[in-house]
Amino acid sequence: MGRYDDLMSLSLRKGFLIPSAEIYGGFAGFYDYGHNGARLRRKWEDLWIRYFLGLGENYHLIDTSTVMPYRVLKASGHVDLFTDILVYCTKCREPHRADQLIEAATGTSGEGMDADQVKAAIKKNGIRCQRCGGPLGDPVPFNIMFPVAVGPQGEDQGFLRPETAQGAYLSFKREFEILRKKLPLGLAMVGKAFRNEISPRQGTYRLREFHQAELQIFFDPDSFETNLDLEEVNDEVLRITWAEEREAVTEEGVKSLLSRGSIPAFYIYHLAKVQQFYENVLRVPRESFRLYEVTEAERAFYNKIHFDVQISLDSLSGFKEVAGVHYRTSYDLTRHEEHSKEKMKVFHEGKRFVPHVLELSFGIDRNVWALLDLDYDIGEKSVLRLPPQLAPFTCAVFPLVNKGGLPEMAKQAYRDLREWTDVLYDDTGSIGRRYARMDEIGTPYCLTFDYESLEKQDVTVRDRDSTDQVRVPVERIREVLSQLLEGTTTFEALKVGG
Amino acid sequence: MGRYDDLMSLSLRKGFLIPSAEIYGGFAGFYDYGHNGARLRRKWEDLWIRYFLGLGENYHLIDTSTVMPYRVLKASGHVDLFTDILVYCTKCREPHRADQLIEAATGTSGEGMDADQVKAAIKKNGIRCQRCGGPLGDPVPFNIMFPVAVGPQGEDQGFLRPETAQGAYLSFKREFEILRKKLPLGLAMVGKAFRNEISPRQGTYRLREFHQAELQIFFDPDSFETNLDLEEVNDEVLRITWAEEREAVTEEGVKSLLSRGSIPAFYIYHLAKVQQFYENVLRVPRESFRLYEVTEAERAFYNKIHFDVQISLDSLSGFKEVAGVHYRTSYDLTRHEEHSKEKMKVFHEGKRFVPHVLELSFGIDRNVWALLDLDYDIGEKSVLRLPPQLAPFTCAVFPLVNKGGLPEMAKQAYRDLREWTDVLYDDTGSIGRRYARMDEIGTPYCLTFDYESLEKQDVTVRDRDSTDQVRVPVERIREVLSQLLEGTTTFEALKVGG
Numbered sequence: 001m002g003r004y005d006d007l008m009s010l011s012l013r014k015g016f017l018i019p020s021a022e023i024y025g026g027f028a029g030f031y032d033y034g035h036n037g038a039r040l041r042r043k044w045e046d047l048w049i050r051y052f053l054g055l056g057e058n059y060h061l062i063d064t065s066t067v068m069p070y071r072v073l074k075a076s077g078h079v080d081l082f083t084d085i086l087v088y089c090t091k092c093r094e095p096h097r098a099d100q101l102i103e104a105a106t107g108t109s110g111e112g113m114d115a116d117q118v119k120a121a122i123k124k125n126g127i128r129c130q131r132c133g134g135p136l137g138d139p140v141p142f143n144i145m146f147p148v149a150v151g152p153q154g155e156d157q158g159f160l161r162p163e164t165a166q167g168a169y170l171s172f173k174r175e176f177e178i179l180r181k182k183l184p185l186g187l188a189m190v191g192k193a194f195r196n197e198i199s200p201r202q203g204t205y206r207l208r209e210f211h212q213a214e215l216q217i218f219f220d221p222d223s224f225e226t227n228l229d230l231e232e233v234n235d236e237v238l239r240i241t242w243a244e245e246r247e248a249v250t251e252e253g254v255k256s257l258l259s260r261g262s263i264p265a266f267y268i269y270h271l272a273k274v275q276q277f278y279e280n281v282l283r284v285p286r287e288s289f290r291l292y293e294v295t296e297a298e299r300a301f302y303n304k305i306h307f308d309v310q311i312s313l314d315s316l317s318g319f320k321e322v323a324g325v326h327y328r329t330s331y332d333l334t335r336h337e338e339h340s341k342e343k344m345k346v347f348h349e350g351k352r353f354v355p356h357v358l359e360l361s362f363g364i365d366r367n368v369w370a371l372l373d374l375d376y377d378i379g380e381k382s383v384l385r386l387p388p389q390l391a392p393f394t395c396a397v398f399p400l401v402n403k404g405g406l407p408e409m410a411k412q413a414y415r416d417l418r419e420w421t422d423v424l425y426d427d428t429g430s431i432g433r434r435y436a437r438m439d440e441i442g443t444p445y446c447l448t449f450d451y452e453s454l455e456k457q458d459v460t461v462r463d464r465d466s467t468d469q470v471r472v473p474v475e476r477i478r479e480v481l482s483q484l485l486e487g488t489t490t491f492e493a494l495k496v497g498g
Numbered sequence: 499m500g501r502y503d504d505l506m507s508l509s510l511r512k513g514f515l516i517p518s519a520e521i522y523g524g525f526a527g528f529y530d531y532g533h534n535g536a537r538l539r540r541k542w543e544d545l546w547i548r549y550f551l552g553l554g555e556n557y558h559l560i561d562t563s564t565v566m567p568y569r570v571l572k573a574s575g576h577v578d579l580f581t582d583i584l585v586y587c588t589k590c591r592e593p594h595r596a597d598q599l600i601e602a603a604t605g606t607s608g609e610g611m612d613a614d615q616v617k618a619a620i621k622k623n624g625i626r627c628q629r630c631g632g633p634l635g636d637p638v639p640f641n642i643m644f645p646v647a648v649g650p651q652g653e654d655q656g657f658l659r660p661e662t663a664q665g666a667y668l669s670f671k672r673e674f675e676i677l678r679k680k681l682p683l684g685l686a687m688v689g690k691a692f693r694n695e696i697s698p699r700q701g702t703y704r705l706r707e708f709h710q711a712e713l714q715i716f717f718d719p720d721s722f723e724t725n726l727d728l729e730e731v732n733d734e735v736l737r738i739t740w741a742e743e744r745e746a747v748t749e750e751g752v753k754s755l756l757s758r759g760s761i762p763a764f765y766i767y768h769l770a771k772v773q774q775f776y777e778n779v780l781r782v783p784r785e786s787f788r789l790y791e792v793t794e795a796e797r798a799f800y801n802k803i804h805f806d807v808q809i810s811l812d813s814l815s816g817f818k819e820v821a822g823v824h825y826r827t828s829y830d831l832t833r834h835e836e837h838s839k840e841k842m843k844v845f846h847e848g849k850r851f852v853p854h855v856l857e858l859s860f861g862i863d864r865n866v867w868a869l870l871d872l873d874y875d876i877g878e879k880s881v882l883r884l885p886p887q888l889a890p891f892t893c894a895v896f897p898l899v900n901k902g903g904l905p906e907m908a909k910q911a912y913r914d915l916r917e918w919t920d921v922l923y924d925d926t927g928s929i930g931r932r933y934a935r936m937d938e939i940g941t942p943y944c945l946t947f948d949y950e951s952l953e954k955q956d957v958t959v960r961d962r963d964s965t966d967q968v969r970v971p972v973e974r975i976r977e978v979l980s981q982l983l984e985g986t987t988t989f990e991a992l993k994v995g996g
Contacts, residue, residue, distance in 0.1 A: 013676065015673060015676045015677075021569075024570060027565075028648075029648070032560065032561065032563060033562070034560055034673065035558035035676070038560045039559060041561070060533035062532055063530065063536040065528040065707045067706070067707050068518075068525070095649075095650040095651070142650055146646050147647075149645075150694065150706065158525070170519055170521055170530075174510075174513070174520060175513060175533060178511065178513045179533070194565070196648065196649070208648065340521040342521040414555075428678070
């Protein structure tokens with residue numbers, strides 16, 4: 001069984017990611033979150049919000065609707081340009097996404113090709129249907145937005161949003177006013193987006209309904225740099241794959257990158273902050289991380305500078321995109337100004353201009369999948385080594401046996417803990433069996449009440465990763481767990497009497 | 499200006515609820531959350547999750563997709579029965595929802611009427627178009643789900659889900675297995691639902707895209723009661739409006755209701771728990787709350803017992819539904835068993851049966867609106883008296899003046915606080931002006947650093963509701979704010995040196 005199957009098995013057995021409408025045989029391109037996946041995702045979102053809103057004093061969370069009117073997506077360019085090239089097999093009628101077809105056949109990306117280029121590539125390389133080997137038809141552009149007809153006669157044409165970003169652009173004018181006309185202004189959103197993918201595949205990696213966490217930073221390109229504390233990232237060494245050096249990773253320090261002058265300082269700062277998020281918060285190993293420069297041909301129509309954030313995943317055979325840093329310039333606000341007739345120019349520090357946008361965009365489902373891949377340690381015992389703050393459950397409470405006052409004591413601790421954190425109660429099977437169940441869903445701490453606990457009013461806390469144990473007084477449980485979660489103490493320190 | 503306009507003005511000025519695509523003139527039935535609204539809503543969700551998952555040891559959060567395949571909603575009955583009666587004006591072509599038209603014209607509800615009954619009522623009462631006075635056409639049933647065509651040729655017909663509930667029913671079988679076959683089992687979801695309302699109106703009250711928080715409890719009807727701690731609600735006095743006593747509120751104790759025997763104990767227990775959530779957690783005044791019995795004619799096709807939760811709102815001229823308690827029996831699981839051919843019967847404590855479902859269903863947007871209505875206190879000063887745990891920002895940090903080391907000290911405190919809570923920094927205008935800004939968005943605590951702070955390493959904490967102030971050592975800020983939020987101390991106690 002390969003790594004992908006191992007992860008999918010964990011996912012189904014433990015309730016992380018599950019095909020939607022499974023009892024009806026599934027629904028291609030749609031996945032659900034089971035009870036462990038839903039908590040893991042919500043915790044990832046909480047960490048993301050805390051970290052990225054923390055990049056600026058004027059950065060805020062908003063939430064806009066997922067159905068958007070036609071005019072908005074016409075203005076943004078999505079109605080005309082948000083297309084993939086679709087090609088059908090003339091024999092079995094299987095639809096194919098042309099760029100994927102070309103990449104599979106030639107090993108080089110077909111991204112960014114138009115219909116004519118695809119036609120030429122198919123001819124040149126003799127590409128045929130992946131499914132039945134039949135001849136392929138003429139390639140056509142296919143818009144991957146889902147239309148939604150609103151109103152009793154469908155008179156208000158809309159679409160499910162293809163990205164959360166547009167909601168932030170529409171909100172800019174009002175939020176800029178409310179937030180007292182300061183730049184940079186950050187508007188973050190965490191929510192669903194929808195794309196009618198031609199051939200959804202690779203499990204949860206390319207979904208038709210997916211979750212994004214996006215931060216749109218509106219700024220003055222002349223002065224953004226002066227608002228950032230470059231000192232904070234000065235010593236960071238970035239792991240970059242340059243467009244001309246596919247696929248090699250080059251390590252280069254921030255200072256050196258800044259001195260080159262080819263990429264703006266504000267952009268380098270944010271690449272470094274994103275890398276720090278993956279290294280320090282999500283604990284992704286350095287060698288599994290890279291920033292991947294995207295060429296002009298591959299970039300979306302609105303991006304001037306674009307690096308993908310990629311993580312190397314055994315389950316998907318190599319580096320895969322989980323996020324992106326996009327310098328969208330003033331493109332979006334200018335388009336909305338033209339189409340809505342609302343002025344997007346601001347008067348700021350003596351200058352009148354349309355703010356530029358830097359977008360930090362994260363695919364949440366891909367991040368969740370990546371964490372499962374990186375952290376699922378299959379050995380004699382299977383342990384999901386998630387960072388404690390991301391674990392679906394912070395701790396579990398066990399009575400050693402179901403008698404002699406132990407269940408009552410354990411239940412009381414369970415109820416107290418439930419007031420502030422996510423906790424499970426388990427009184428079935430041997431303690432070893434209960435530890436194993438918790439290890440596999442990543443629960444970092446298990447609390448066992450035994451007869452000594454009754455006497456001494458304490459409990460044995462067991463650490464998932466070291467399997468070490470330490471006795472903690474009952475009245476200090478919450479304090480100790482809080483410190484462990486926040487990293488203000490370690491299990492090692494507790495053992496020597498912290 | 500009426501109460502509704504006051505609230506809408508607050509909402510727009512401060513970024514709570516804002517019409518979607520506002521710069522394009524809005525999009526009927528769709529609202530966005532601005533930067534204060536988004537945080538308020540997320541905190542409401544966190545409190546809801548903590549409280550309602552806390553009702554059982556085997557209650558869990560899940561999250562399923564919003565686009566659902568045709569077969570699922572055919573099985574659930576929504577394709578055939580999820581309709582409103584639509585009637586057009588023959589003169590101006592304005593669409594009307596028949597039950598609202600009848601209620602507006604006659605004062606009694608038209609809910610549950612079929613097309614023939616509506617036709618008769620229109621004739622009998624001489625009802626004409628509300629807009630132009632023209633004659634009305636023939637009433638027709640109108641399905642209010644949004645269809646979504648999935649796949650390159652739209653070959654996979656789907657709908658945007660009209661309720662989160664169905665996702666939980668589809669997940670039941672797998673989650674029951676994963677969670678080791680225990681009942682009761684609770685599956686909760688917080689997410690969007692969509693209904694193509696014929697005439698969205700009353701601002702955020704009847705939306706086409708809205709947020710639900712729903713808990714589906716799967717149980718054995720013969721033994722559910724024995725799993726519940728009825729003691730916890732024994733002393734609760736419920737505020738009920740019985741179907742036969744419209745609109746009067748009767749207060750009746752839980753013990754008395756139980757002794758009647760007409761409503762199952764498990765149902766009464768959950769009514770009481772929901773009332774406690776509104777009284778104790780959301781702090782809704784007793785007199786503004788009632789549980790409203792819904793008659794058979796008004797009930798949805800899947801409900802056996804149904805009480806609405808209503809809150810009296812000045813902005814909407816009276817009691818309005820914000821939640822509901824629905825006993826859906828085994829209807830949904832049985833239907834999915836028939837249509838999917840997957841067995842939904844469980845073997846539990848020596849018996850084989852299809853579990854019953856109790857649904858606790860909350861409209862989040864309505865709850866947010868209700869809180870704004872109840873808590874917005876317009877006087878000489880305008881104060882949004884939200885419970886501190888729900889306030890968009892827990893606290894704000896001010897330097898008294900922008901010199902002499904005060905900004906540095908205040909900034910440090912701001913950065914430390916940002917690590918664990920939502921905090922604003924404000925150094926503009928007089929302190930009184932800054933307090934006023936915070937009062938209007940409900941920030942419960944303001945921290946001002948003055949010259950004494952530099953000397954004594956402390957800060958003045960000001961309480962929103964009493965406007966009292968107390969000095970707190972810098973190293974105790976987090977501890978004190980945590981205790982205030984959790985209610986383990988009061989501002990009064992702090993003042994006398996707690």
